[in-house]
Amino acid sequence: MSDPAALPLVVKDLSFRYHTRTTPAIRNINLSLESGQIMLLAGSSGCGKTTLMRCINGLIPHAYQGTMTGEVLIHGKSVKGMGLSEISKNVGTLLQDPERQILGTYVLNEVCFGLESMGMPRKEMLPIAHRTLERLHILHLKDKETFFTSGGEKQKVALAGVLAMEPNILLLDEPLASLDPASAHEALLAFRELADEGLSIMIVEHRVEDVLAIKPEKVVYMDDGEITYSGDTAGLLEAVDYSRIKLPADVIARRAKGKVHPVFLPTVPQLEPESQALVSFQDVRFQYKDDTPEVLHGINLEVRAGEVIAILGHNGSGKTTMVKHALGLLKPTSGKVLLEGVDSKKSTIATAAKTIGYVFQSPTQMLFAPTVREELAYGPQNLGFAKEQVEENVDWAIETVHLEEELPTPPLALSFGQQKRVSIASVLSMRSRVLMMDEPTAGQDYWNYQSFMDTILQTPGFDAIIFITHDLDLALIYANRVVVLYGGEIVADGHPQDVLLDDEKLKKWRLLPTSLLKLNQELWPKTGQYLRAEALSQFLT
Amino acid sequence: MDHIDPRARFIFSFALLFSATATWNPNILFVIFLIAIIWYSMGRLTWKETKVGWFMISILLFTMIVVNTIITGGGAGGVVPPGGQLVWPNGFELFGKHFTFGLTVERLWFAVSQLMRILSISLAFIMIPYTMDSRAYGATFSKLGLPDGLAYTMELSFRFIPTLARNFQVTLDAQRARGFELDGRKGNILHKIRRIAPLLIPVTMNAIVSSEDIANAMDLRGFGQSKRTWLHELIFHWWDWVLIVFSVIMLATVLVLAFRFNMRLFSVPQWWYGLFSK
Numbered sequence: 106m107s108d109p110a111a112l113p114l115v116v117k118d119l120s121f122r123y124h125t126r127t128t129p130a131i132r133n134i135n136l137s138l139e140s141g142q143i144m145l146l147a148g149s150s151g152c153g154k155t156t157l158m159r160c161i162n163g164l165i166p167h168a169y170q171g172t173m174t175g176e177v178l179i180h181g182k183s184v185k186g187m188g189l190s191e192i193s194k195n196v197g198t199l200l201q202d203p204e205r206q207i208l209g210t211y212v213l214n215e216v217c218f219g220l221e222s223m224g225m226p227r228k229e230m231l232p233i234a235h236r237t238l239e240r241l242h243i244l245h246l247k248d249k250e251t252f253f254t255s256g257g258e259k260q261k262v263a264l265a266g267v268l269a270m271e272p273n274i275l276l277l278d279e280p281l282a283s284l285d286p287a288s289a290h291e292a293l294l295a296f297r298e299l300a301d302e303g304l305s306i307m308i309v310e311h312r313v314e315d316v317l318a319i320k321p322e323k324v325v326y327m328d329d330g331e332i333t334y335s336g337d338t339a340g341l342l343e344a345v346d347y348s349r350i351k352l353p354a355d356v357i358a359r360r361a362k363g364k365v366h367p368v369f370l371p372t373v374p375q376l377e378p379e380s381q382a383l384v385s386f387q388d389v390r391f392q393y394k395d396d397t398p399e400v401l402h403g404i405n406l407e408v409r410a411g412e413v414i415a416i417l418g419h420n421g422s423g424k425t426t427m428v429k430h431a432l433g434l435l436k437p438t439s440g441k442v443l444l445e446g447v448d449s450k451k452s453t454i455a456t457a458a459k460t461i462g463y464v465f466q467s468p469t470q471m472l473f474a475p476t477v478r479e480e481l482a483y484g485p486q487n488l489g490f491a492k493e494q495v496e497e498n499v500d501w502a503i504e505t506v507h508l509e510e511e512l513p514t515p516p517l518a519l520s521f522g523q524q525k526r527v528s529i530a531s532v533l534s535m536r537s538r539v540l541m542m543d544e545p546t547a548g549q550d551y552w553n554y555q556s557f558m559d560t561i562l563q564t565p566g567f568d569a570i571i572f573i574t575h576d577l578d579l580a581l582i583y584a585n586r587v588v589v590l591y592g593g594e595i596v597a598d599g600h601p602q603d604v605l606l607d608d609e610k611l612k613k614w615r616l617l618p619t620s621l622l623k624l625n626q627e628l629w630p631k632t633g634q635y636l637r638a639e640a641l642s643q644f645l646t
Numbered sequence: 647m648d649h650i651d652p653r654a655r656f657i658f659s660f661a662l663l664f665s666a667t668a669t670w671n672p673n674i675l676f677v678i679f680l681i682a683i684i685w686y687s688m689g690r691l692t693w694k695e696t697k698v699g700w701f702m703i704s705i706l707l708f709t710m711i712v713v714n715t716i717i718t719g720g721g722a723g724g725v726v727p728p729g730g731q732l733v734w735p736n737g738f739e740l741f742g743k744h745f746t747f748g749l750t751v752e753r754l755w756f757a758v759s760q761l762m763r764i765l766s767i768s769l770a771f772i773m774i775p776y777t778m779d780s781r782a783y784g785a786t787f788s789k790l791g792l793p794d795g796l797a798y799t800m801e802l803s804f805r806f807i808p809t810l811a812r813n814f815q816v817t818l819d820a821q822r823a824r825g826f827e828l829d830g831r832k833g834n835i836l837h838k839i840r841r842i843a844p845l846l847i848p849v850t851m852n853a854i855v856s857s858e859d860i861a862n863a864m865d866l867r868g869f870g871q872s873k874r875t876w877l878h879e880l881i882f883h884w885w886d887w888v889l890i891v892f893s894v895i896m897l898a899t900v901l902v903l904a905f906r907f908n909m910r911l912f913s914v915p916q917w918w919y920g921l922f923s924k
Contacts, residue, residue, distance in 0.1 A: 197866075207863075210805045220877075231877075454823065455827070462823070467852075469848060469855070471820035471844075487825025488825045
């Protein structure tokens with residue numbers, strides 16, 4: 106064990122309570138991090154992870170006020186006596202959403218932002234910026250506008266901005282949240298490389314299984330503001346509740362053996378292969394302007410009653426553009442989109458809403474009304490439903506998502522999970538036949554996302570459900586059909602067991618095979634279908 | 647225009663602004679207007695890239711000149727003396743009906759003067775966002791003496807305007823998918839505001855939430871903790887000094903003419919009366 110005074114980071118008996126709260130957000134936190142180590146900090150939403158990070162990077166108490174006891178030592182020196190400027194030279198923080206962290210209009214300016222704040226002369230900052238960009242293999246982006254970088258590039262640019270200040274400690278707040286599987290894997294490899302160069306890294310992440318791939322030296326699990334596990338990876342796999350965080354599928358299956366798990370049955374009607382397609386794409390091509398490249402290249406797709414479709418694809422593959430066509434928000438440059446047989450060019454968006462209800466990724470992008478009741482009534486009122494029909498729809502929708510008691514509450518005052526359910530209910534109330542969801546599990550921890558998906562898939566009222574996701578496991582657990590988009594084309598379309606069969610193809614499409622997929626493939630002769638890890642336990646020998 | 651230091655450009659633009667607002671003398675305003683046109687033409691901007699900006703300015707011009715000066719006459723109060731020569735002393739015929747309209751020749755000349763003044767200022771300032779590198783704002787304002795926080799605000803807004811526009815589009819799409827229609831607004835202004843609440847509230851709430859993250863991101867990289875340096879390099883060339891000297895001479899000349907030789911007050915040239923005499 107190293108001398109604690111020499112360690113990059115030591116947290117001793119740390120507790121903190123925000124001024125606006127009556128109970129502490131974190132209690133009696135003790136941890137330490139050595140040079141070259143990666144620590145994975147896991148836990149469900151609201152367990153205190155973000156507060157702990159704020160105590161380490163100095164935002165507490167500099168930006169957030171409250172009562173703090175215990176201490177955080179950086180190279181033996183308490184942060185209490187340090188200014189934010191001094192802390193930021195030692196502790197770099199990558200926030201969850203790089204879009205909000207990037208401050209420079211161009212990549213090079215972004216990388217130099219911290220150095221400018223430190224008052225470094227221009228001649229000195231340029232070589233540092235170049236070196237940092239080279240280190241992350243993104244020197245070619247230096248003159249690019251940050252707004253136009255891709256999701257994966259944005260994260261590397263934000264990371265470069267932090268690393269340019271040459272910190273010894275790096276705090277990463279859910280760094281994989283907005284990345285497709287291949288970009289997430291590349292980001293993790295970059296973090297491992299940085300740790301191997303001597304940096305101490307703390308990763309806060311829901312995608313525990315992904316982080317375990319880079320072998321973190323320490324794992325800490327938090328629950329309700331306290332550390333309930335601290336140790337190595339092997340210990341974590343046995344110590345924590347496997348329904349709370351996403352562990353490797355083989356571990357879950359082994360631990361779940363002999364236990365009873367609820368059976369999941371989606372409520373969409375039986376598949377009707379001969380019925381009229383609810384949505385039909387016929388050789389759809391699209392480009393935003395005459396002088397911009399084509400985004401969709403000849404899309405053919407039919408959605409019928411009884412289908413639960415997962416649309417997979419890397420960042421920028423054209424998923425959102427395709428979905429906007431189904432909603433009538435965009436019209437094809439050539440080809441046709443038919444909604445229940447009617448050409449989208451000949452119908453209004455309001456008509457399209459009767460066929461497809463779309464739930465956007467973040468509920469805050471759509472919730473606005475003073476009460477949940479008014480929020481739910483907004484859609485059907487716009488579609489011209491009679492008053493009694495609107496009330497009937499609202500009551501049915503709110504009962505379906507089990508939030509009846511929240512009808513008089515302002516939607517924006519609810520928790521994230523509740524907001525998500527209100528946004529689903531606001532689509533339900535329009536009685537659309539197809540539910541379409543964009544990244545339905547984004548921003549939710551493992552427990553919440555599973556229960557959310559279980560609830561939605563078992564919600565009556567939809568003839569078909571379509572969801573866009575980066576999460577391969579979500580597709581294989583919940584979908585009966587998988588569509589893969591790559592570079593604006595549909596490259597695969599079929600049953601999950603057929604589409605997800607070939608590892609090499611998945612890698613090419615920037616979708617990486619997961620442990621759940623591998624276990625399902627292994628047990629396929631016994632199961633004959635794809636199942637979640639808990640359900641696979643009964644097939645283990 | 648790219649070769650002129652932004653500091654010199656701002657000094658010139660402000661000198662032109664102060665010159666144009668220091669006088670109502672038609673000859674001086676005309677010269678300033680000519681200078682502004684020459685300056686604008688140096689930017690080699692196309693109509694396509696600036697039309698949105700000019701559309702906004704035309705709304706301002708319409709309100710100030712057509713509505714406020716020509717129609718109501720309110721904008722000319724305190725500058726144009728009361729009374730004067732009517733443009734249509736006997737009224738005029740339109741669609742077979744007789745109309746009387748109290749527009750005077752003096753008020754009409756005031757509208758022309760206003761047009762020259764506002765257009766001169768617009769020509770000087772509208773080209774800035776189109777011709778200036780967005781990375782230069784912070785360094786420019788800082789070196790012109792503004793505090794770092796204020797100097798960086800403009801640069802930061804250039805960074806987040808496209809993000810805000812994208813968020814707005816997402817919300818617009820989300821609400822359109824629930825049957826919201828942007829066209830066909832009916833009712834009074836309050837009703838119209840109520841109708842666009844589904845757009846304004848989510849966009850505003852998201853902007854507020856984002857601003858916390860942006861402030862944190864700035865704090866975490868030491869912004870405002872010590873005197874800032876700038877990556878963007880600003881170098882004065884001889885032509886920048888020429889522009890600054892010209893700006894100073896222009897402003898000084900106008901001020902001397904306006905205040906020493908009493909040429910700041912509103913006056914109407916004789917040839918203008920000639921246009922309206924029978």
